Amino acid sequence: MNSELYYRHSGQFTPVGVLAGLLAGAGSGALLAWGVEHFVDWAREAHLSAILPVTAGMAIGAIVGFTLRHFHVRSLWIAVSTAAVASALTLYLSWAVYVQVLLARAGEQDTLAELWLNPPVIWSVMQQITVEGVWSVSRWRPAGWQLWALWTTEAVLVCGGAIVVARKLVDCDAFCERCERWCEGVESLARINAGDRDALRRRMEMKELSHLEAVGRVVEGTRNWFRVDLHGCSQCQDLNLLAIAHVTWDPQQGKETQWRTPVVRNLFLSQDEVRVLRKVAARLNAAEASPSGELGRAVN
Numbered sequence: 550m551n552s553e554l555y556y557r558h559s560g561q562f563t564p565v566g567v568l569a570g571l572l573a574g575a576g577s578g579a580l581l582a583w584g585v586e587h588f589v590d591w592a593r594e595a596h597l598s599a600i601l602p603v604t605a606g607m608a609i610g611a612i613v614g615f616t617l618r619h620f621h622v623r624s625l626w627i628a629v630s631t632a633a634v635a636s637a638l639t640l641y642l643s644w645a646v647y648v649q650v651l652l653a654r655a656g657e658q659d660t661l662a663e664l665w666l667n668p669p670v671i672w673s674v675m676q677q678i679t680v681e682g683v684w685s686v687s688r689w690r691p692a693g694w695q696l697w698a699l700w701t702t703e704a705v706l707v708c709g710g711a712i713v714v715a716r717k718l719v720d721c722d723a724f725c726e727r728c729e730r731w732c733e734g735v736e737s738l739a740r741i742n743a744g745d746r747d748a749l750r751r752r753m754e755m756k757e758l759s760h761l762e763a764v765g766r767v768v769e770g771t772r773n774w775f776r777v778d779l780h781g782c783s784q785c786q787d788l789n790l791l792a793i794a795h796v797t798w799d800p801q802q803g804k805e806t807q808w809r810t811p812v813v814r815n816l817f818l819s820q821d822e823v824r825v826l827r828k829v830a831a832r833l834n835a836a837e838a839s840p841s842g843e844l845g846r847a848v849n
């Protein structure tokens with residue numbers, strides 16, 4: 550695959566953008582940690598449940614991702630590292646709050662600020678907890694390596710969830726460097742028969758756009774097709790990107806589900822090539838053999 554044919558983020562960012570992403574992520578994460586540990590009676594179980602860490606991680610990732618987008622950060626490396634640091638800070642503060650709750654129950658009233666600045670105390674309490682464990686579920690009282698394994702899993706879920714979501718938000722749209730704006734929205738042009746992905750990709754890279762016509766419009770009743778989309782800057786119309794995804798529609802057990810696998814992603818097209826593509830798509834769409842309306846709506 551020739552990387553020059555495809556759009557990639559410029560990697561540019563500003564320190565203000567990174568700092569804002571970090572503060573927004575860690576700040577909201579701190580509020581989340583404080584709220585959960587203080588107001589939810591099942592604070593101890595919160596350190597066991599897989600759903601809460603994943604949700605918390607994804608929420609932090611979303612806040613980091615949207616903030617980075619707002620400040621025009623177009624670097625996946627920055628998105629990943631900012632989300633990692635913000636979620637790690639959140640995790641640390643959630644431990645500070647949790648340890649404060651445990652110490653308060655034991656009659657020691659340390660303020661959160663004192664604990665926040667005292668990692669050795671937090672570490673020491675964590676080690677003490679692992680000796681006998683601190684909570685039980687159905688007669689199971691995890692301690693020792695089992696508790697460490699649970700906490701490690703929790704940390705991976707929080708940080709992993711944040712990283713995946715923040716990266717996705719910064720990666721999902723192209724950025725027009727000329728207009729200094731994100732390209733939003735995808736225009737669906739046509740649906741064609743699914744076939745050899747590599748062959749289609751090579752044809753598209755050679756800009757043989759009329760090949761789409763040769764592949765042909767998807768036939769009625771098919772649950773498997775290639776979807777042709779256009780993404781780009783609507784302001785200058787100078788940045789145009791072709792995307793082709795493999796879509797499978799599965800009405801299994803009465804449910805309609807679909808998923809997409811990229812065949813071509815963010816392939817540069819000139820304005821002339823876009824004009825050719827639109828004509829090809831118009832001819833494809835004018836052709837008969839329209840699938841059922843139900844199927845059509847499932848994709849669009």
Ligand SMILES: [Zn+2]
Nearest residue numbers: 725728782785
């Ligand atoms: Zn533009």
